Amino acid sequence: MSGTELHRGLDGITVAETRLSDIDGEAGTLHIGGFPVDELATSATFEETVFLLFEDRLPSADELDAFRADLAARREIGEDVHAILRQAASEEVPAMDALRMGVAAASLDAGDTERPREAARRVVAVFPTIVAAYWRYRQNEEPVAPREDLRHAANYLWMVSGTEPTDAAVRGVETYLNTVVDHGLNASTFTARTVVSTESDLVSAATAAVGTLKGPLHGGAPGPVLEMLEAVHESGDPEEFVRERLDAGERLMGFGHRVYSVRDPRAAVLATAAEQFYDDGDDFFETVRRFEEVAVDLLSEHKPDHRLDTNVEFYTAALLSGVGIPKELFTPTFAIARSAGWMAHALEQRSDNRLVRPVSRYVGETDCSWTPLSER
Amino acid sequence: MTPPAFDPALSSVAAARTTLSDLDGERGELVVVGYPIEELAANAGYEEALFLLFEDRLPTDEELDAFRGDLAARRDIDDSVRSLCRTAADGDAAPMDALEAGLAATGLALETADPAETARHVVAVAPTIVATYWRYRQGKQPAPPREDLGHVANYLWMLTRAEPDEDAVRGLETFFVTVAEHGLNTPTFAARTVVSTESDLVSAATAAVGTLKGDRHSGDFAAILDILRTVEEADDPDACLREYLTEGERFPGFGHPVYRTRDPRAAVLATATERYVEAGTDRTATVRTVEDAATDLLRAERPDSTARPTLELYIAPLLSGVGIPRDLFAATFAVARMGGIVAHALEQLDSGRLVRPSARYVGSQADSWLPVDERAAVGDELFRQPGDSLEAVSETLATLSEPSRLEMLLALFDADAPVAYSTLRAATSIEDKGRFNYHLRQLQDYFVADREDGYALTDAGRRVVETVVTDDQLLDVE
Numbered sequence: 001m002s003g004t005e006l007h008r009g010l011d012g013i014t015v016a017e018t019r020l021s022d023i024d025g026e027a028g029t030l031h032i033g034g035f036p037v038d039e040l041a042t043s044a045t046f047e048e049t050v051f052l053l054f055e056d057r058l059p060s061a062d063e064l065d066a067f068r069a070d071l072a073a074r075r076e077i078g079e080d081v082h083a084i085l086r087q088a089a090s091e092e093v094p095a096m097d098a099l100r101m102g103v104a105a106a107s108l109d110a111g112d113t114e115r116p117r118e119a120a121r122r123v124v125a126v127f128p129t130i131v132a133a134y135w136r137y138r139q140n141e142e143p144v145a146p147r148e149d150l151r152h153a154a155n156y157l158w159m160v161s162g163t164e165p166t167d168a169a170v171r172g173v174e175t176y177l178n179t180v181v182d183h184g185l186n187a188s189t190f191t192a193r194t195v196v197s198t199e200s201d202l203v204s205a206a207t208a209a210v211g212t213l214k215g216p217l218h219g220g221a222p223g224p225v226l227e228m229l230e231a232v233h234e235s236g237d238p239e240e241f242v243r244e245r246l247d248a249g250e251r252l253m254g255f256g257h258r259v260y261s262v263r264d265p266r267a268a269v270l271a272t273a274a275e276q277f278y279d280d281g282d283d284f285f286e287t288v289r290r291f292e293e294v295a296v297d298l299l300s301e302h303k304p305d306h307r308l309d310t311n312v313e314f315y316t317a318a319l320l321s322g323v324g325i326p327k328e329l330f331t332p333t334f335a336i337a338r339s340a341g342w343m344a345h346a347l348e349q350r351s352d353n354r355l356v357r358p359v360s361r362y363v364g365e366t367d368c369s370w371t372p373l374s375e376r
Numbered sequence: 377m378t379p380p381a382f383d384p385a386l387s388s389v390a391a392a393r394t395t396l397s398d399l400d401g402e403r404g405e406l407v408v409v410g411y412p413i414e415e416l417a418a419n420a421g422y423e424e425a426l427f428l429l430f431e432d433r434l435p436t437d438e439e440l441d442a443f444r445g446d447l448a449a450r451r452d453i454d455d456s457v458r459s460l461c462r463t464a465a466d467g468d469a470a471p472m473d474a475l476e477a478g479l480a481a482t483g484l485a486l487e488t489a490d491p492a493e494t495a496r497h498v499v500a501v502a503p504t505i506v507a508t509y510w511r512y513r514q515g516k517q518p519a520p521p522r523e524d525l526g527h528v529a530n531y532l533w534m535l536t537r538a539e540p541d542e543d544a545v546r547g548l549e550t551f552f553v554t555v556a557e558h559g560l561n562t563p564t565f566a567a568r569t570v571v572s573t574e575s576d577l578v579s580a581a582t583a584a585v586g587t588l589k590g591d592r593h594s595g596d597f598a599a600i601l602d603i604l605r606t607v608e609e610a611d612d613p614d615a616c617l618r619e620y621l622t623e624g625e626r627f628p629g630f631g632h633p634v635y636r637t638r639d640p641r642a643a644v645l646a647t648a649t650e651r652y653v654e655a656g657t658d659r660t661a662t663v664r665t666v667e668d669a670a671t672d673l674l675r676a677e678r679p680d681s682t683a684r685p686t687l688e689l690y691i692a693p694l695l696s697g698v699g700i701p702r703d704l705f706a707a708t709f710a711v712a713r714m715g716g717i718v719a720h721a722l723e724q725l726d727s728g729r730l731v732r733p734s735a736r737y738v739g740s741q742a743d744s745w746l747p748v749d750e751r752a753a754v755g756d757e758l759f760r761q762p763g764d765s766l767e768a769v770s771e772t773l774a775t776l777s778e779p780s781r782l783e784m785l786l787a788l789f790d791a792d793a794p795v796a797y798s799t800l801r802a803a804t805s806i807e808d809k810g811r812f813n814y815h816l817r818q819l820q821d822y823f824v825a826d827r828e829d830g831y832a833l834t835d836a837g838r839r840v841v842e843t844v845v846t847d848d849q850l851l852d853v854e
Contacts, residue, residue: 019739104480198590208583215573364395365410
């Protein structure tokens, strides 16, 4: 078609107005629902953050109680969903595929998903239950039923481990969930908005977004980062470890981000959270800090004109492993957080909807004439 | 040309290169992998068209046999997927929900991570999921897929457990080939975005079905069949069409997002209906009547409207004619479109470019955190503006200076209960839907809330009506 310019990847194209998050890649700042990410992440419970994203304001004490109770009442999954997760676990299907299957299947017994706000709350409430049930099956253990008396983050830890989580672990998870809850129009969030642009439902948006997030270019690699950190810890010599990698021309995992030209502001929040979680003098965390220092120095020697700092994955790995989330669940835990951002974006898209319908540029043959099968 | 800064519909942006199809919305032409749609639909079977989409060329005799055999061998679904289909049927879930959930769980039976194989697998199981759901829905046992039948014939077999009629197979096959591929429509674009992160084809297909579910794409079928039946029985088609037109905000079967002239697939489907469906000629005649009368009516009533018929208007008589139950029209469309969806996903994987657009932030800035017990009660926030500047206040007043908006506020005030969109529209004098939506948006959030049960005034909106609009002025409005 004439008059259209090719923008593969839609880089630099603004496709939506949003009130949810504001990224300034140059300045290295992120605001979520108007609040600087460090302030929100460390002050809010996850339920408060979700309310903020859905309602565009903070809840009063009464509203927050009601909202918490409402989410807690939507956590259960049906027998069918359990059957799918049991099978997924026994066939060692990766956790993100199991989550996609579980979310889609959960829509069949979610009742009325036509009411968008209720569907949004159901999606947020049910993600931890699906992830935890899958994980328990993976460990050949029975799932742990959700507990309505626990907050979202605490209940997730409870369902994964079956033991009462410490306050420090809950705060650690809550800070993590708040930090990564929303981040502009990344691919999965844009998928969610595209899905509802046809006036489809929010559970479909969530299912599609999970499918997008599971791709390695998006979901990132906090699992491998942890493996790396453990290897570094074992080697006892971070400097040698980094030099070897760089000399071999390898990338160091856990450094750099495509949107931020300075340090990703979320990394600092998670670094502080990890520091608060680990006791003073924790060996592993000492290694992590030492490794970061050494790596940043060596990387800047290596590429003097391009500063690479630790990114979100780096401290995600340190923090989540500390609070007791197994590394196989790092990306699903990210999805648990981001589900609230997806749903908020989907609600926002619905409130001022335009069908997303780009065009493509045809670069194939044009005037083929049909050759019958026998003559080919 | 510099790119537009803000393009929420992406209507002026080419988001991908493709060799799969070329749409010319101005001239009403569609070329699929080099072949005009008329030629492809007249000559190719569905498997042949799939091969063309996947391999960018036509298959030889042997290749086609091998390809058919491969697809046929992949049709079975797992027990757990079957049980999802049953749950969906028992719970009266819509067919598209069943297809979405079934596809999402398809990874369970998949023993490959190879995208091309996964693509074939997804295409092969989609009809089985829909048919299995449908059989349960009818209180019957599913009919297992048959490898001796082609893709389309087997679909009819699984739906009915009866040997499919040859004309019905041909008619349905023409439908499948005709709609298999159609550029970067929303579901296809969603599928491409999913795999742009190097995710998998099952996730892409699931996302596409979830997108296709939206009413904007496929919700019109039942209404169209009703209209066709009414027009067939009525003496005066214009009168009954006029009724639909004044009732609904959108005329079912009209308003194609791309074509500014007749959709080139319309003629292909009409020909197939005439050729393969009993009394097909009468049916296509009715479609023509509806098409012409509705186009004239739309032009007369809404002169700025460029609404052209959507393909649904031609799909309905063909699908009902070959024996597809009307509840399955949308799902059957999805099953046919699956070829184009996965072909696009494969193409996207090859091009390997992450889809990552931008958003413009329009929310509040630099709020400072308030502990929960210091927060005000609901409603007080509604007058809160970001910052203390008087500009914000004057913007608020400007919002209210438009008579149409005051009219909306009054209508909501009078209603005293949440009001449905159509009711609100009917209660105001703004005829153009676009303008109506625009004004409504300006009022939304501060003055009007979009709640579960409809539109209602916020406390702020109520206060505005009570304080600004006096009784005398109200009389004037009446």
